[in-house]
Amino acid sequence: xxxxxxxxxxxxxxxxxxxxxxxxxxxxxxxxxxxxxxxxxxxxxxxxxxxxxxxxxxxxxxxxxxxxxxxxxxxxxxxxxxxxxxxxxxxxxxxxxxxxxxxxxxxxxxxxxxxxxxxxxxxxxxxxxxxxxxxxxxxxxxxxxxxxxxxxxxxxxxxxxxxxxxxxxxxxxxxxxxxxxxxxxxxxxxxxxxxxxxxxxxxxxxxxxxxxxxxxxxxxxxxxxxxxxxxxxxxxxxxxxxxxxxxxxxxxxxxxxxxxxxxxxxxxxxxxxxxxxxxxxxxxxxxxxxxxxxxxxxxxxxxxxxxxxxxxxxxxxxxxxxxxxxxxxxxxxxxxxxxxxxxxxxxxxxxxxxxxxxxxxxxxxxxxx
Amino acid sequence: xxxxxxxxxxxxxxxxxxxxxxxxxxxxxxxxxxxxxxxxxxxxxxxxxxxxxxxxxxxxxxxxxxxxxxxxxxxxxxxxxxxxxxxxxxxxxxxxxxxxxxxxxxxxxxxxxxxxxxxxxxxxxxxxxxxxxxxxxxxxxxxxxxxxxxxxxxxxxxxxxxxxxxxxxxxxxxxxxxxxxxxxxxxxxxxxxxxxxxxxxxxxxxxxxxxxxxxxxxxxxxxxxxxxxxxxxxxxxxxxxxxxxxxxxxxxxxxxxxxxxxxxxxxxxxxxxxxxxxxxxxxxxxxxxxxxxxxxxxxxxxxxxxxxxxxxxxxxxxxxxxxxxxxxxxxxxxxxxxxxxxxxxxxxxxxxxxxxxxxxxxxxxx
Numbered sequence: 001x002x003x004x005x006x007x008x009x010x011x012x013x014x015x016x017x018x019x020x021x022x023x024x025x026x027x028x029x030x031x032x033x034x035x036x037x038x039x040x041x042x043x044x045x046x047x048x049x050x051x052x053x054x055x056x057x058x059x060x061x062x063x064x065x066x067x068x069x070x071x072x073x074x075x076x077x078x079x080x081x082x083x084x085x086x087x088x089x090x091x092x093x094x095x096x097x098x099x100x101x102x103x104x105x106x107x108x109x110x111x112x113x114x115x116x117x118x119x120x121x122x123x124x125x126x127x128x129x130x131x132x133x134x135x136x137x138x139x140x141x142x143x144x145x146x147x148x149x150x151x152x153x154x155x156x157x158x159x160x161x162x163x164x165x166x167x168x169x170x171x172x173x174x175x176x177x178x179x180x181x182x183x184x185x186x187x188x189x190x191x192x193x194x195x196x197x198x199x200x201x202x203x204x205x206x207x208x209x210x211x212x213x214x215x216x217x218x219x220x221x222x223x224x225x226x227x228x229x230x231x232x233x234x235x236x237x238x239x240x241x242x243x244x245x246x247x248x249x250x251x252x253x254x255x256x257x258x259x260x261x262x263x264x265x266x267x268x269x270x271x272x273x274x275x276x277x278x279x280x281x282x283x284x285x286x287x288x289x290x291x292x293x294x295x296x297x298x299x300x301x302x303x304x305x306x307x308x309x310x311x312x313x314x315x316x317x318x319x320x321x322x323x324x325x326x327x328x329x330x331x332x333x334x335x336x337x338x339x340x341x342x343x344x345x346x347x348x349x350x351x352x353x354x355x356x357x358x359x360x361x362x363x364x365x366x367x368x369x
Numbered sequence: 370x371x372x373x374x375x376x377x378x379x380x381x382x383x384x385x386x387x388x389x390x391x392x393x394x395x396x397x398x399x400x401x402x403x404x405x406x407x408x409x410x411x412x413x414x415x416x417x418x419x420x421x422x423x424x425x426x427x428x429x430x431x432x433x434x435x436x437x438x439x440x441x442x443x444x445x446x447x448x449x450x451x452x453x454x455x456x457x458x459x460x461x462x463x464x465x466x467x468x469x470x471x472x473x474x475x476x477x478x479x480x481x482x483x484x485x486x487x488x489x490x491x492x493x494x495x496x497x498x499x500x501x502x503x504x505x506x507x508x509x510x511x512x513x514x515x516x517x518x519x520x521x522x523x524x525x526x527x528x529x530x531x532x533x534x535x536x537x538x539x540x541x542x543x544x545x546x547x548x549x550x551x552x553x554x555x556x557x558x559x560x561x562x563x564x565x566x567x568x569x570x571x572x573x574x575x576x577x578x579x580x581x582x583x584x585x586x587x588x589x590x591x592x593x594x595x596x597x598x599x600x601x602x603x604x605x606x607x608x609x610x611x612x613x614x615x616x617x618x619x620x621x622x623x624x625x626x627x628x629x630x631x632x633x634x635x636x637x638x639x640x641x642x643x644x645x646x647x648x649x650x651x652x653x654x655x656x657x658x659x660x661x662x663x664x665x666x667x668x669x670x671x672x673x674x675x676x677x678x679x680x681x682x683x684x685x686x687x688x689x690x691x692x693x694x695x696x697x698x699x700x701x702x703x704x705x706x707x708x709x710x711x712x713x714x715x716x717x718x719x720x721x722x723x724x725x726x727x728x729x730x731x732x733x734x735x
Contacts, residue, residue, distance in 0.1 A: 331611075
């Protein structure tokens with residue numbers, strides 16, 4: 001018995017370590033991946049990896065190469081990169097606007113979803129322009145680009161200037177027929193800007209962009225009320241200033257509750273979205289006695305908010321998409337009627353009756369009267 | 370005093386043994402398989418299957434209660450005579466042995482595809498085999514202690530599944546019974562592999578010290594498994610959209626990929642490595658049932674030689690066959706069919722036979 005055990009244990013001596021050991025020096029971690037189309041509609045992939053070397057002056061390796069697929073582009077990278085490219089730490093995937101305008105571009109991300117070694121928490125970003133322009137950008141006053149870019153998106157997301165969509169979120173949204181995806185949109189001029197949110201169609205094609213203010217409204221309609229919501233409105237009932245915007249006021253929300261009711265009346269889906277907001281004034285450039293006239297201001301905010309939301313919903317319905325996810329409500333509560341229109345939900349929603357009502361309560365006016 | 374009292378197990382160990390033998394690798398793909406047939410109503414299937422399993426276990430215990438000191442082989446020899454009994458026990462031993470092997474092969478494939486891609490399959494199985502051998506060669510009491518310890522050590526694991534739930538949407542579960550009861554019932558066959566395990570009752574029952582709590586213990590163990598599966602299935606259904614979950618091979622592992630801490634990415638790797646302990650419980654029980662019964666056939670007290678042979682055979686067969694995912698899925702399907710027979714049909718047939726056998730005897734003597 002002891003002998004057998006001994007023999008077995010001695011076998012373990014030969015199995016020390018694993019076969020696919022890889023030293024960190026031999027690995028080039030792709031932190032950013034860019035996908036573009038050139039004028040002749042050929043795919044161009046770009047990668048940015050950190051360089052682990054004290055002697056290197058620039059700590060970033062960037063390579064732009066044409067390739068058929070993302071996996072093939074990895075080989076292109078390996079031809080020039082010091083170490084072997086791996087995708088396990090992808091922080092962001094930048095997709096050029098020209099790529100996103102085509103249906104089915106999502107297929108290009110296949111290798112990231114299939115190989116279990118790749119991470120799926122990378123952010124998906126649409127670049128208004130070329131993705132490789134962003135990737136080869138080396139700002140002097142910022143930390144290395146992958147860190148800077150992810151931080152930029154994450155903090156902008158906290159203020160709801162843009163959405164933050166990870167690869168996993170995108171995957172879920174594309175496989176779900178009751179919602180269409182939306183991704184962060186950035187732009188590079190002299191420096192990087194987060195410009196808002198890009199809304200995608202049912203097959204991932206780019207439809208239109210939302211400015212930061214509209215993005216906030218979308219997030220409220222999606223019941224996603226985390227983070228900070230700050231609005232600046234103009235009061236139409238106040239005298240206009242000459243130079244300074246005397247009618248402007250700002251507020252942030254201290255609590256939002258959203259309820260969506262679903263109904264099916266006379267061959268049409270009907271959605272009632274009720275938004276309740278508690279707001280705190282953060283800025284007011286005109287005179288108003290809030291103790292007495294709070295109701296008036298509340299009504300004004302309500303009207304303005306409803307107007308803006310209606311406008312947004314109208315835009316969405318015209319584009320025949322559903323970034324709000326009303327389809328999920330339709331399935332959950334009106335399954336019988338939802339099932340036949342599942343495949344053409346965008347069109348159905350365009351005909352649906354979507355009502356918004358906003359209720360605002362001014363919870364505080366700050367420390368000045 | 371019974372000859373198995375030396376190796377007697379407590380009620381707690383008995384409960385955990387039943388639970389541990391059920392929870393193995395089946396859980397990783399269970400939510401997808403359920404969603405394929407039953408949609409998001411799959412969690413009801415888990416509940417229904419639990420009721421059926423409780424009934425099946427109850428029938429098993431009804432038979433075993435009459436022969437409290439008999440293991441499966443003793444029982445079969447008693448009922449059918451020495452030779453026929455051994456012959457009948459053979460398929461069951463093969464069933465237990467191959468179940469243990471398939472669980473090991475499945476775990477090996479997970480390990481290989483998630484982090485040791487280039488390590489040869491047989492080496493991974495060898496690394497499983499050595500510690501398992503050290504546990505299996507001992508008596509049931511030692512195994513029960515190992516399994517109890519691992520159970521307490523890994524109780525925290527399901528809690529991590531709660532982290533991604535916040536991003537999910539409970540509306541995905543609505544409406545209940547989307548397409549009526551039929552898909553829910555059709556999903557039942559998918560749960561067989563996940564729920565298989567309580568047939569070890571045939572072997573471990575004589576070791577239980579307090580036999581009057583056998584049925585209670587079985588129900589608690591089975592319910593523990595139900596809660597585990599129900600929890601995982603609902604978490605997966607809430608997180609993944611109803612249309613998206615069927616596109617993932619192992620939704621549970623993919624779910625873990627989303628867990629990220631500020632200081633730690635790719636938590637799924639760590640989770641899977643620790644989860645091996647949980648899976649090891651399942652294969653250890655099956656293998657020990659197989660080698661224990663084999664030793665009984667050869668009238669040997671000590672089954673360590675047979676366990677040695679078993680593990681050598683396991684490593685060798687993996688070396689020779691080098692199983693692929695598709696093969697392993699085929700085997701799993703085949704075993705599910707076998708498990709269906711062993712778990713649901715065999716106990717009923719045995720029970721009816723035992724009743725008849727007794728009536729006949731009473732008639733003879735009376």
